[in-house]
Amino acid sequence: MEGQMGLDIKNGRKVCGQIYRPYQKAGKKGRGKILDGYAQTLGMNRDYLAHKLTNRGGMRYGIVNGKAAKEPLKGRRKAAGGKKRGRPEKYDKGFVKVLEAVWDFFDFQCGKLLAPLIRGIISFLAGKFELDEKTQALLITASPSTIGRKLKNKKKRYRRKGIRTTKPGSLVKSQIPIRACFDRDERSPGFFELDTVSHCGFGSKGQFCQALTVTDVGSVPGLN
Secondary structure, three states, X not given: OOOOOOOOHHHHHHHHHHHHHHHHHOOHHHHHHHHHHHHHHHOOOHHHHHHHHHOHHHEEEEEEXXXXXXXXXXXXXXXXXXXXXXXXOOOOHHHHHHHHHHHHHOOOOOHHHHHHHHHHOHXXXXXXXXXXXXXXXXXXXOOHHHHHHHOHHHHHHHOOXXXXXXXXXXXXXXXXXXXXXXXXXXXXXXXXXXXXXXXXXXOOOOOOEEEEEEEEHHHOOOOO
């Protein structure tokens, strides 16, 4: 980022606009010389300056058939032959699809419980889901944290908030005082707090049970 000893932001951008094309066209040694020559002048970290010059202009310069050629600055930069740079993804989309099916089979267990279950009956899962050797090896080696990350998007579809079948009334709130402390008599058994619970799952339609919970104030820890 721009430092106190370098140029101001306006002039710094102007200089970057003049040198980014030569930087993108240059080879590794040439880029290093440009960074060494301008990083201190601009008051920027060397890596930050490299990032700014590489991503400036909406295009990148690459070497095609020994000549510098432009390529769009979109997505991951590809190497020669059209292949993406960087380490290939180990747990790909095909693995995630199988993992989601196994997760459903085990009634949506968390990663810490699912990992040992998979390792324990991998032979059975291989026959049930017709898994090849590569997928079996990935399922066995996948850690609980990896399983949790790969199921993150799928879990969002099943995540729902509970519902309330009663709504607080503002009139009742204003008429009932808030209890900030307990009288000594209320600490003894015989004083209760009541609430209702609707066993309706994620929807209040149809028939369902309602329970009335009664809690003796004297049984609450810390009040006696």
